[in-house]
Amino acid sequence: MIKHIWAAFYARSLEYVRDRSALGWNFILPVALVFGLAFIFSGDGQPLFKVGVVTENATAEVKPAPTLHPFLHTLHVDFYSVPPQTLDSAIRKVGRHQVDMLLDLRAGQQHYWINSDSQNGYVLEKLLQGSGGAPLVKQSVQGAEIRYVDWVVPGILGMNIMFSCLFGVGFVIVRYRKSGYLKRLNATPLSATEFLLAQVLSRLVLITLATIIVFTGTNLFMHFTVEGSYLDLLVVLVLGSFSLIALSLLVAARVSSEELAGGLLNLLTWPMMVLSGVWFSMEGTNSVMQWLSQLSPLTHMLAAARAIMLDGAGLTDISEHLLVLAVMSVVFLAVGAYTFKWTAE
Amino acid sequence: MSVPIIEVRNLRKHYPKVKAVDGVDFAVRQGICFGLLGPNGAGKTTTIEMMEGITRPSSGEILYKGEPQGERFRQEAGIQFQSTALQDFLTVRENLKFFSSLYPKSLPLEELIDICRLRDYLDRDASKLSGGQRQRMLLALALVNDPDVVFLDEPTTGLDPQARLNFWELVNSIKARNKTVLLTTHYMEEAYNLCDEIAIMDHGKIIAHGSPDELLAEHFQDVIIELPERDFPDSAKTIPHRYLDKVNGTVEIITQDVNATLAQLMQHGASLAGLQVRPRTLEDLFLQLTGKELRA
Numbered sequence: 001m002i003k004h005i006w007a008a009f010y011a012r013s014l015e016y017v018r019d020r021s022a023l024g025w026n027f028i029l030p031v032a033l034v035f036g037l038a039f040i041f042s043g044d045g046q047p048l049f050k051v052g053v054v055t056e057n058a059t060a061e062v063k064p065a066p067t068l069h070p071f072l073h074t075l076h077v078d079f080y081s082v083p084p085q086t087l088d089s090a091i092r093k094v095g096r097h098q099v100d101m102l103l104d105l106r107a108g109q110q111h112y113w114i115n116s117d118s119q120n121g122y123v124l125e126k127l128l129q130g131s132g133g134a135p136l137v138k139q140s141v142q143g144a145e146i147r148y149v150d151w152v153v154p155g156i157l158g159m160n161i162m163f164s165c166l167f168g169v170g171f172v173i174v175r176y177r178k179s180g181y182l183k184r185l186n187a188t189p190l191s192a193t194e195f196l197l198a199q200v201l202s203r204l205v206l207i208t209l210a211t212i213i214v215f216t217g218t219n220l221f222m223h224f225t226v227e228g229s230y231l232d233l234l235v236v237l238v239l240g241s242f243s244l245i246a247l248s249l250l251v252a253a254r255v256s257s258e259e260l261a262g263g264l265l266n267l268l269t270w271p272m273m274v275l276s277g278v279w280f281s282m283e284g285t286n287s288v289m290q291w292l293s294q295l296s297p298l299t300h301m302l303a304a305a306r307a308i309m310l311d312g313a314g315l316t317d318i319s320e321h322l323l324v325l326a327v328m329s330v331v332f333l334a335v336g337a338y339t340f341k342w343t344a345e
Numbered sequence: 346m347s348v349p350i351i352e353v354r355n356l357r358k359h360y361p362k363v364k365a366v367d368g369v370d371f372a373v374r375q376g377i378c379f380g381l382l383g384p385n386g387a388g389k390t391t392t393i394e395m396m397e398g399i400t401r402p403s404s405g406e407i408l409y410k411g412e413p414q415g416e417r418f419r420q421e422a423g424i425q426f427q428s429t430a431l432q433d434f435l436t437v438r439e440n441l442k443f444f445s446s447l448y449p450k451s452l453p454l455e456e457l458i459d460i461c462r463l464r465d466y467l468d469r470d471a472s473k474l475s476g477g478q479r480q481r482m483l484l485a486l487a488l489v490n491d492p493d494v495v496f497l498d499e500p501t502t503g504l505d506p507q508a509r510l511n512f513w514e515l516v517n518s519i520k521a522r523n524k525t526v527l528l529t530t531h532y533m534e535e536a537y538n539l540c541d542e543i544a545i546m547d548h549g550k551i552i553a554h555g556s557p558d559e560l561l562a563e564h565f566q567d568v569i570i571e572l573p574e575r576d577f578p579d580s581a582k583t584i585p586h587r588y589l590d591k592v593n594g595t596v597e598i599i600t601q602d603v604n605a606t607l608a609q610l611m612q613h614g615a616s617l618a619g620l621q622v623r624p625r626t627l628e629d630l631f632l633q634l635t636g637k638e639l640r641a
C-alpha cells in the first residue's frame with residue numbers, strides 16, 4: 001500500500017511542480033496581496049474608529065441604544081455591542097488597537113478603556129469628555145498595535161490554501177476522470193483509497209511548503225506579530241489544509257464535468273472567502289451569518305491561526321477549532337472515498 | 346482440453362434505453378490473439394470493458410483462468426484503452442516507472458523499452474509524442490506487469506499505415522511470448538493478419554465466431570472478379586454484377602466458377618488486361634453479416 005501511495009504521490013507532485021504557471025500562482029498571489037495590503041494600510045494603520053459598548057443583556061447583532069449615553073450620538077463612530085461575558089476579549093482588542101475605545105455602561109460599572117498609545121483613543125476620549133454625559137472612570141490599557149496586515153495575513157494565506165486545495169485537487173481529479181486517466185488507473189491494482197491518499201498527501205506537503213516559504217519570505221520584510229508558537233501555527237496549517245483538501249475530494253468524488261466542478265467549487269470558495277473572516281472580522285454580523293461561518297473549515301483555520309499569532313494562544317486554547325477541523329476532515333474524506341467513482345459512467 | 350484463459354458466459358449489459366450487450370458467450374484460449382469485431386455501437390467496447398473489470402455487467406459471468414475475476418486478474422492483465430490520457434508533465438520513463446511500481450511483478454524497464462522501441466523518446470514529455478509513439482508507450486504501459494492477457498481496444502485507430510504496420514509487429518512479438526491478446530479493431534486487414542480467432546458482434550450479440558479462414562470458408566464458396574468499367578462491354582451486362590467504385594469505375598462479379606465467368610467475359614469481347622480475381626475477405630464477410638461498412 002505504501003509503495004502504491006508513494007508512486008502516485010510522486011507522480012502527482014512532479015506534475016504539480018512542473019506546472020510552472022500553477023506553481024507560480026501559489027506564490028505570486030499571496031505575496032502580492034500581503035505587500036499590496038501592507039502598502040494600502042501603511043502608516044498608522046487604517047483608523048477603525050470603533051467603540052465597543054458593554055451593556056446588560058447586550059447581543060452582538062443589536063447596536064447599543066443611543067439613549068444610554070450622549071456620547072453614543074457621536075457621528076462617524078462605529079458603536080457595537082459587547083456582551084458582558086466577552087469583556088476580557090474586548091479589553092485585549094483595545095490593547096491591540098483593534099478597538100479604539102471600550103465603554104462599560106452597565107449599572108454600577110461606568111468605565112471606559114483606551115490604549116494610552118492610541119491616537120484614535122485620545123481623540124475619542126476628548127469627544128467622550130465633551131459629550132456632557134455622566135462621567136466614566138478611565139482604565140488605561142497598554143499594548144502594541146496590531147496592524148491590519150498582521151490580522152489579515154492568515155486570511156490571505158488561508159485563502160490561497162483554500163483555492164489551491166479545492167481547485168488544485170478537486171478540479172484535477174475531475175479532469176483526470178473526464179480524460180479517462182482514472183479509468184486507466186482503475187485497471188491497475190491501485191485502490192481508490194491509495195489514489196486519494198496520494199492526492200491528499202501530495203497537495204498537503206506542497207501547499208505546506210509553499211505557505212511556509214511565502215510566510216517566511218514576507219515576514220522578513222513585514223515582521224508580523226506572532227505571539228504564539230510557530231509549531232502550533234504549523235499544526236493549524238496542516239490540519240486546516242487537510243480539511244480543505246478533504247472537502248475538495250468530496251466535491252470531486254463523482255463529478256465528471258469540469259464546468260459543473262468549477263461551478264460547485266466556486267459555490268464553495270466564494271461564500272467561504274466572505275464568511276470565514278479572510279478580509280474582515282465576522283464579529284458584529286448577524287447570528288445567521290455567524291452560524292454559517294462556523295460551517296466553513298476556513299473559519300476555524302483562520303480563527304485558530306489568529307489566536308496563536310495575535311493572542312499567543314496555545315493548542316489547548318484552540319482545541320475547539322482543531323477538533324472541528326479534524327471532524328470535518330474525517331467526514332469529508334470518508335464520504336468522498338465512499339462515494340468515489342473512477343469512471344464517468 | 347485446457348481451461349480457457351478468459352471466458353464469458355451469457356454476458357449482458359443493459360442501460361435504461363439500450364441493450365448494449367445482450368447475452369454473449371465465448372472463450373479465449375491461452376496464447377492466441379482473439380479479435381472482437383463489429384460496427385460502431387455493436388457492443389464490443391462494452392464487452393471488452395466488462396472483461397477488463399472496468400464496467401460492471403448487468404448479468405452473466407466472466408471467468409479468468411476458471412475463476413471469477415479478482416485481484417489476480419488485475420495483477421495479470423494488461424490493458425490499453427481506446428483513448429487514454431496520462432498525467433501532464435511526466436516523461437515516458439516516469440510514466441513507465443509509475444505504472445511499473447503499481448504491480449507486484451513487472452517486466453524490467455529496459456526490456457520493456459526495447460520491446461516497444463521507446464529508447465529514443467524516454468525523456469520526452471509523454472504529451473508531446475506522435476500518434477505512433479504514443480500508442481507504443483500505451484502498449485508498454487499495458488505490458489509493464491508482464492501480463493498473461495493483454496486487452497487492446499482499437500489500438501491502431503488514427504495511425505498512419507507505417508505506424509500501423511509497426512504496431513502489428515509489436516503485437517506479433519507479444520504473441521510470440523505466449524501472451525493472450527484480446528483485440529478490437531475496425532480494420533479487417535488487421536484482424537486477418539493478427540487474429541487466430543475472431544468474433545463478430547452486432548446489436549450486442551455474437552453473430553459469427555471462429556478462425557478467419559474457417560469463417561470465410563463457411564460463408565463463401567465463391568471468389569470476386571474485378572475489372573475496370575471501361576473494359577466491361579454493354580453486352581456483358583447480362584452477367585450478374587455490381588459497380589463498386591463509381592469514381593474510378595470498377596465492376597465486381599461474384600462467381601463460384603471463375604473459368605466459366607472468364608469465358609463469358611471473353612465471349613462479350615471484354616478486355617482482361619485490368620482484371621483481378623481475389624478471394625473473399627473478412628470485409629466481405631463483415632458486410633454480408635452486418636450489412637454495414639466498417640469505418641475507422
